Amino acid sequence: MSCLLAIKNNFEQYTSSEKKIAEYIIENPSEIYKLSTSELAELTKTSTASVVRFAKKLGYEGFQELKIELARENAINSDIKEDYGYIDTHDSVKDIILKIGRKNMNIIEETVKLLDEKQVGEAIKAILNARKVYLFGVGVSGLIAMDLQHKLLRINKNVQTHMDSHMQMSLAALTTSEDLAIAISYSGRTREVYNCLSEAKKNGAKCISITKYGSNPISEISDIRLQVSGIEKDIRVGAISSRIAQLTLIDILFVGVAKENFDVVEKYLKATRRMVSDLKIKK
Structure with a gap:
């Protein structure tokens, strides 16, 4: 399973601090490789210990290994927009067709x-x-x-x-x-x-x-x-x-x-x- 998918799927099992870290990673997957452990902790208003625990909960030795995996996945998926599923009130009919279509294709692939x-x-x-x-x-x-x-x-x-x-x-x-x-x-x-x-x-x-x-x-x-x-x-x-x-x-x-x-x-x-x-x- 991909790292990002694992983070999304396990979201409800995280502590409040881990959820803050998870949300930041999900929203900014391509930016994580630039951050140190302390920088991510500061951005998410958590602690370096929480960041390390979060990485280990996902099965990685530490945050560095998690960063490498996210960077690898991002390189593979750089041409794919991750979030097609959230409907906005200003979306056109074409937007809805594309968003729902892509969301359904993604959910099948991930399942x-x-x-x-x-x-x-x-x-x-x-x-x-x-x-x-x-x-x-x-x-x-x-x-x-x-x-x-x-x-x-x-x-x-x-x-x-x-x-x-x-x-x-x-x-x-x-x-x-x-x-x-x-x-x-x-x-x-x-x-x-x-x-x-x-x-x-x-x-x-x-x-x-x-x-x-x-x-x-x-x-x-x-x-x-x-x-x-x-x-x-x-x-x-x-x-x-x-x-x-x-x-x-x-x-x-x-x-x-x-x-x-x-x-x-x-x-x-x-x-x-x-x-x-x-x-x-x-x-």
């Missing part, structure tokens, strides 16, 4: 870099082996759960979710050790989803979480942790980037499941497509 191949493979295997798959998510994440349910139903998987969170809690109570529970929450801190996954875990079900990158309560109680890029701001315009990242992961899981027994899956897909094809308006 692909973040995904752990082994964890994704285990998740696919868990879906294939489960007696029944239960999906938990509310709000936008509930819509992501519905999308996965739709995909899995089309290939004849026994899968269930519900848009009502109380109904999801009832479903969680019915899980067994033969089942799979998938919790979807961008923040990883949604109370209803956490409660559902906790109940499923207590009942012996295998648990998968889909959250943003970094430590969070939902991923911590999961057997398999799938994490997408976590650079969405807390105040969001329709949860744009997080939704795109989660949908990308859902598509990866679906294709991974479908390819394992494609001859049979193809028959299911053709059968379900045939049932709705006559509903299309013909010219």
Whole structure:
């Protein structure tokens, strides 16, 4: 993972001093190589010790090593504008098209870099082996759960979710050790989803979480942790980037499941497509 992406994705885990340092680096990545430890500490109103601790938390020996890595990344990405995602009230329609388009492309690229191949493979295997798959998510994440349910139903998987969170809690109570529970929450801190996954875990079900990158309560109680890029701001315009990242992961899981027994899956897909094809308006 790139250094700058790691700084963004781990932002919520930093102390108040570390957040000041992180914000300065994120806003001025091309300027960091010019600064000494004490200069960065002064600019961020922190201390040299805080700067060194911040670098070590990212896995570097010290600030000098962090500077070198940021300079290397900046040289590679010098022709790419980092922040296309923040919409301004004065933006034209063209600006919005370019910003949202670039933001979505970036979030997909970053999510692909973040995904752990082994964890994704285990998740696919868990879906294939489960007696029944239960999906938990509310709000936008509930819509992501519905999308996965739709995909899995089309290939004849026994899968269930519900848009009502109380109904999801009832479903969680019915899980067994033969089942799979998938919790979807961008923040990883949604109370209803956490409660559902906790109940499923207590009942012996295998648990998968889909959250943003970094430590969070939902991923911590999961057997398999799938994490997408976590650079969405807390105040969001329709949860744009997080939704795109989660949908990308859902598509990866679906294709991974479908390819394992494609001859049979193809028959299911053709059968379900045939049932709705006559509903299309013909010219």
